Amino acid sequence: MEKSKRNSFFEKLSVKITSWTGSSLAFGCALGVVIAWLVSGPVFHYSDTWQLVINTGTTIITFLMVFLIQKSQNKDSKAIQIKLNELIAANRHTSNRIVDVEDLTEEELDVLHKFYVTLAEKAKKDKDIHSSHSIDAAIKNHKEKLKATGSDVD
Secondary structure, X not given: OHHHHHHHHHHHHHHHHHHHHOOHHHHHHHHHHHHHHHHHOOOOOOOHHHHHHHHHHHHHHHHHHHHHHHHHHHHHHHHHHHHHHHHHHHOOOOOHXXXXXXXXXXXXXXXXXXXXXXXXXXXXXXXXXXXXXXXXXXXXXXXXXXXXXXXXXX
């Protein structure tokens, strides 16, 4: 139970920090810090320490933000995939083969991509721009069209 509370706290904290850092106020604060640093340059005679302060500060903030942004991106990506999977699964005209394609290898994704390129090329030849095919029906429909016109079947 204790671990769950920590994850919940970190989740809530990261959402709040991500929201705040993406705000106009956060940008204004960051701009203010940079302006204050620039204005303080003559006071510190543009010393190495003066330069080190901004370099160290921005490096630390950037380092922490990379992880926070990645966490946010991972969560958003997972949510989008779930929504897309639901749309695919709910539509009777779509192929369920592409549910969870994000778990496929790069090579398997390349094979699917090539199929959809071929499907798009065949769809461009259709007179009806509103027609749509599932993966399973696309090749069958294309072959039927070719037979009807007396063309060679691919």
